[in-house]
Amino acid sequence: MSGLRTVNLEVSVPRNLRWTGPTPLPPEGLAATSRQMMSHRSDAFRQIVRRVVDGLCPLFGAEQSPLLFTSSGTGGMEAAIVNTLEPGARALAINGGVFGERFGSIARAYGIDVVEHKVPWGRAPDADDLQRLLRRHHPIDAVLLTHNETSTGVLARLGDLAKCVREHSDALVLVDGISSVGATPIEMDASGIDVVVTASQKALMASPGLAILSVSARAFDRARRVHTPRFYFDFLRMRDAIAEGTTTYTPAVGAVYSLEAALTHLHAEGLDRVYERHATLARMCREGAAGSGLSCLADAANASPTVTALILPEGASATDVRRRLELEHGVLVSQGRGALKERAIRVGHMGYVAASDMEGCLEALRLVVGR
Numbered sequence: 001m002s003g004l005r006t007v008n009l010e011v012s013v014p015r016n017l018r019w020t021g022p023t024p025l026p027p028e029g030l031a032a033t034s035r036q037m038m039s040h041r042s043d044a045f046r047q048i049v050r051r052v053v054d055g056l057c058p059l060f061g062a063e064q065s066p067l068l069f070t071s072s073g074t075g076g077m078e079a080a081i082v083n084t085l086e087p088g089a090r091a092l093a094i095n096g097g098v099f100g101e102r103f104g105s106i107a108r109a110y111g112i113d114v115v116e117h118k119v120p121w122g123r124a125p126d127a128d129d130l131q132r133l134l135r136r137h138h139p140i141d142a143v144l145l146t147h148n149e150t151s152t153g154v155l156a157r158l159g160d161l162a163k164c165v166r167e168h169s170d171a172l173v174l175v176d177g178i179s180s181v182g183a184t185p186i187e188m189d190a191s192g193i194d195v196v197v198t199a200s201q202k203a204l205m206a207s208p209g210l211a212i213l214s215v216s217a218r219a220f221d222r223a224r225r226v227h228t229p230r231f232y233f234d235f236l237r238m239r240d241a242i243a244e245g246t247t248t249y250t251p252a253v254g255a256v257y258s259l260e261a262a263l264t265h266l267h268a269e270g271l272d273r274v275y276e277r278h279a280t281l282a283r284m285c286r287e288g289a290a291g292s293g294l295s296c297l298a299d300a301a302n303a304s305p306t307v308t309a310l311i312l313p314e315g316a317s318a319t320d321v322r323r324r325l326e327l328e329h330g331v332l333v334s335q336g337r338g339a340l341k342e343r344a345i346r347v348g349h350m351g352y353v354a355a356s357d358m359e360g361c362l363e364a365l366r367l368v369v370g371r
């Protein structure tokens, strides 16, 4: 079958990695991954952890040091649930796509009473709806939000939603920021958000392997009272370790190196510039794709700075388009999810990506699907 031929093993050929993650590493990050290992109890490693933690705080808009768990982002979502909710507690899960649905499913797996609010794919959750749901299902112990829904390319108005929850309930605000932290501002402290989860391999442009969680004082208080069985993912134990410049158990040391390099890179560029670059690349993607007859799943007002889901012209197959982009142009994109698997492609523009990368991607798209 042609399946074998479509797998390009020539990693030395420069390729335009425009999928939604793991994202390309900057040169310093690549170099960092080849460094020799060190003990996570050594002074040298403690210095790295302290630099990483300090470098991360402004990305969350948070004073407190984030926690570093070795797992993928989904593990971080699970950590957010098991530290703050007990079986029988009630959570309101906002589901606007695959990742919003996953957050609710994790809670349900732990016996949480999940009230799911489905938002049509491509739309952003609405604060008025949230207010109504909080009243109707009172009392709610936590609201589960996805900041950037990677399956649809929608960025939620996180500040508005968090403020709404805080004004109208005592619920904790738990946020999946896996594809937003590092690409767009988050004002965790100012917005009254309790947990933001992210991961190393998306906008943070580091190797996969780290789930990073910023946790409010209120959520730590809740963790002290909540007795849902947990061990590895315990917030309080990890907070103590991070305060000592280390992690509870052996971390993905190489991922920590690459994250340190990536944070140095991001801060050298300047966070305002980084955020502006992502907004510009997203606009380029939407406008360029529209010129080739593709439409964006999200409205411009709700469009994600990190991923754009593009609906293909009638009759086109996303599998074919994805394969041709790779084989003919060396451009690697993701396909749609769920019902959009064959109808949409998703272009990632987060992390180590420049306008020239987007131009190459858009030119390839024009040649493959343009009319």
Ligand SMILES: *Cc1c(COP(=O)(O)O)cnc(C)c1O
Pocket (backbone or CB within 6 Å): 021, 072, 073, 074, 075, 099, 146, 148, 149, 150, 176, 177, 178, 179, 199, 202
């Ligand atoms: C990628 C992603 C996840 C899942 O992260 P893993 O590291 O694959 O577990 C969850 N939520 C969002 C919004 C994502 O983009």
